[in-house]
Amino acid sequence: MLSLVVRIPTVAQSSLHAPNDVTHITVGQSVSLLGGAWKFTIGDSPLDPVTKKPLWANSLFDDSEWETISLTPARPTLDPFFGYPDYVPGWTVNGHPGYSGYAWYRIRVKIDAPTGTRLALTGPDTVDDGFQVFDNGTLIGSFGDFSSSHPTVYSYQPTIFQLPSAAPNGLADGTRTFAFRVWMAPFTPLMVPNAGGFHGPLRLGEADAVAKLHQLHRLNLIRLFAEEPAEALLCFLFVLLAIGFSVFDRSDKVYSWIAVGYLLLGALRVVEIIYSVNQIVGSSTANILMDAVLTPVILGVWVMMWLVWFRLERPVWLPGAIGALTLLFMVGDLIGEELIFGLSSHRVAAAFLLLTVVVRLGFLALLFLVVILGVRKQGREGWIALPAVLLLGLVRFQRELVLLTRFDGWEIFGVGVTPAVVADLLLALALFLLLLRRLFFSLRLQREQARDIQQAAEVQQVILPESRTMYPGLLIETEYRAARLVGGDFFQIIPHASNGSILIVAGDVTGKGLQAGMTVALLVGAIRSTAELNADPLFLLEALNRRLVGRNSSQATCLALSIAADGNVTLANAGHLPPYLNGLSLEMEGALPLGMIEASEFSVTRFHIAPSDRLVIISDGIIEATDKNGQLFGFDRVSQLLRANVAVKVLADAAEHFGQEDDISLVAVTRLA
Template sequence: MHALARPSLKQLSVLFLSFLCLSTLAQSPAPKLAEPKPGDPVSDGIDHITLGQSVFPLNGPYKFSIGDSPLDPATRQPLWAEPGFDDSHWENVDLTPPEGSFDPVYGLSDFVPGWTAKGHPGYSGYAWYRIRVKVEGLAGRKLALAGSSNVDDGFQIFANGNLLGSFGDFSTSHPIVYNSQPTLFPMPPSADSTQVLAFRLWMEPSTLNYNADAGGFHTAPLLGQAGAVSASYQVRWLEQIRSYALDIVQASLFFLLAVLAISLSIFDRSDKVYYWIAAVYAITAAGLGVQAVGSLGQSISTFTYNLLMDVLFIPLILAVWVMVWWVWFQLKRPTRLPKAVVLLTLLYMAGNLLGEEIVFGLVPHPVAVKFHLLSAAVRLAFLALLVLIVVLGVRKHGREGWVALPAVLMLGVSRFQHELDVLHIKRSWFPFGIQVNLGIVAQLLLVFALFVLLLRRMFVSLRLQREQALDIKQAAEVQQVILPESRTVYPSLLIETEYRAARQVGGDFFQIIPHPADGSDKTGSTLIVAGDVTGKGLQAGMTVALLIGAIRSTAELNSDPLIVLEALNRRLIGRESSQATCLALSIAADGSCTLANAGHLPPYLNGKPLDMEGALPLGMIDGAEFSVMHFNLADDDKLVMVSDGILEATNEKGELFGFDRVAELLRNNGAVKALADAAQLFGQEDDISLVAVTRTVGV
């Protein structure tokens, strides 16, 4: 027979509200019933009520012994469970709790220290409690037994030698146990009012590391009428839920914070601190979730719980917090700190796994003690690292480091909760019955510190964004100033231009520079340079400004197109990610043209692209050779230079604007504005620029 099923969440919610109401009513003085005086007649028209104790705590005294019972050779049942077993030589143990006592770790009421505080320090394994009870005046009424709601770690109950039930799985040589939870067992009917209850307990060796007063029962079992015991069982479950309510709230909070941190990383992928923050919040949420599930159900055994919490989550959380502050303060030294964190994390995991004897019998106990000391040393090293990082952060950033210091110190101290328990230093508080310990305080302080720092970073980022927006706006204004007018008439030439930047600042450029030969515009030449810088935005705009300055300074000395391209190539060599395609065209007064190309699209002459050799873009290699061709512009000939932003315009179906549409519009004598409008409406992806030159002799 096993413990009865735990109440559902809906039932627990109703019970919780009922419990609050009953607690409020209990604070009001109850009316006293008049006790009958001797000699009063019974048939006086008054119902005479005698109240008895429907629930009785089995405080003892118990007979207690460490070790395990031998088995009866015939029945294969434990001899120590038999009602006739002589336990007179066993120790006496009383489970009567001091008034107002509670568990210093979990806050559960009526706490009694375990066997390690009663003459058996350092002992783990099996132990037995035996008690004789006599129940009178309850003929025909069903009885029930509520097991201890705070026990290390699992137990079996025998009534007059018969197994009544268990908390944990005792079918294997090493019992599988769970975190303490309320249990309820119906008592079988018995002709004899006197019963011997025997409790066989098992405590994991690792439990010694979590409670200075570990071992056996910490609250007394309850015996009584089934309905009353069941009600007490429900109240104990409500107390258990209330104790771990903050874990559920925290797990939800940290999960949302992890999602928020990931969301922030999307907006600023260059800042890796958001990934570290998301990682530490996600691991913390997982740890708190495991803690809540392990304490409110039997889906996670104590072994699995300790393995996940102490060997995985706690070391990882501490390590990732170190990296959060390391990345936050943008520290570069000591350079080997990340590797040191990895090493300390592995040592911390090994120290907890072996030092806490989570895997029973894996190492001898004396060796486990040494690994426990190793774990403590690693925790001190982590604390030293955290303090070092914050000190370096204070030196580098000032106030940011001081904001983080209290939370970091609290986090480090919270890693020594067991040592504080051994010294009986209070590290848990229970406002309104909800557990608040150093670990919770440390986590909340860290969240608060990061919130303050993120808020400060957001304001700094907004200020920088405003400054950058102003810089971009000014750069766009400057770019418009240095570009020629959209329509310019020179002797024998009509030049039209269109420019549509994909962003505020574009990477396309063109310049028109007339060169009189002898002081008369009629016999001079005109230099037209058009190009496209790789990339978009402010960086491309800065490269454009560099190239325009180089074009004008070179053209003052020599306006030969090839010389101009070679000069521009030298300016871009050695500048990372600074390449550009470019056309340089010189048109003499008689219409003869010299065209040099550096990887740019060939221009269209009267709607047809010129047959021109390709060449490398500017900035690729030093001393690059560029293609050069000569041709003549006749009267009314129209030469159009286009950037690849027109050809690469893409519609919603993924179709490119392409060469055919450009050629068709140009053959129909389309104006450059119409061509630019068509490409932009089709789906602009890149900067769009056009330069159209029409020879107009006699105008």
């Protein structure tokens, strides 16, 4: 058993004296709490000019003028962060508000123990933020790196210090003075309620018993942070989920924003895990990463995600405002929390800390503005997303809620669960349901679009002429290969019974897909209606040009030629490739495509095709076919194949197998003998 006897100190006659304010401890099989009769003062000790050791660590130093404090709580209280019992508020609420820096604790203990008993001492359950411990003026350990003027401290973990069996530099009766030099960083009071120094008693006793208690506290720390790895895993699973959803709908950028948001949130959780259970990352570095980098960026990404979610394009200043607030948040936290020691004065830091409050409120205002605009634009979709947005606000402003309510969570089966964790889980659930709903509507829209495209392709096939047609004195062969389901190439063959001539129109609309297909349908209708009035190629191109001018992104190359019964040909060209006559490219002047300018002038060429001559019109999809090495099919291959008099199907197959990139169309006209 351990017995404690506390004696009231007498008035000291000098700074170094034989003290009589001693706590008696009898060491048995249990561990004693060092809770009362502590001496405390703020500031740092001067050094002994001879030994260069702190004077306040000396066992004979007169600390009678210091405050006498107790580390035993007045009533049972749990540590709000680690869940340890016997929590004691720090010095900021016990007479030293706003103070950060060095402070000292001292206690004198007389230990009665059998000879050869190994002794050990634990640090407090919680401390802000690091300390050195002295046994009768001899440094026996520390928590943190005190090798520089600005100590490097860590997220607190339970500590244990082995004591020598004989007190170093002790009094004859074996009395030992334990002195603790404590350092609290400037940013700690901003994040920790009741901050400042020790938050509970120390424990002293037989080494094995103390070691078991230390191990229990260590396991308790790991248990309390058990939800962090699970939350990090959930974040990374959401990243994979968002990436998977994006595969089904690459046009929806919201999945990318969600993936980035949860990737950064998972990285934040990983930093928190490493920081909380290991002495790898110092508090300053960890807080720079968590508070000044990841937290502002995550908040900016989430607000942008909802902006994209609601497809808000106005007001146009919203993305810029989000970026500006993110940068201000980062700078405000970096300077305001004094995360880099000596970067600014306390007065400047206080101003920047106020800036971060304004910025966070600005983020909250933007978030609600986005929701209001989203509800106005999408109605039901906005109201359905509202719970998730409110949860996001709770998650991102958890610090203010904790400080305001003084409530930091629950303990469920020994695992600490904070309101932020609950809000994170509910947010993930809400987003998952919203994403499923969004994906369902996206897939339904894609099916409708695919059906529309299929119908457009069917219509396009209907309006194309037969692949092989006989006319009086002419054999016309055609071939068409769309790069997509709906193509942008077109051709029409219109015979005129009155004079025996044939009008052939071929062209290529800019772009691909459904939009190009709709432009093709427009041009084919215009070709048919115009040809009934006047089949002259130049008149036709001028009419088509008027139809396209003024339509955004609606341009087309086009070639129109009229073949008379005697073989005379009139050809008008609007930027299309020249046709090939018996394998050789015709010489003709260039011209602008249709739809460029209203008063465009088109070149006109006249020539004759004799019996057995073959005239072939091709689209640029044949020339621009590209193999895996980046080589073009080119004009030479086309000319070589046409001089060999291959069928149009053979030429189309050759270009397609070479590496089709664009629509392929051919029209071959052979004058019969």
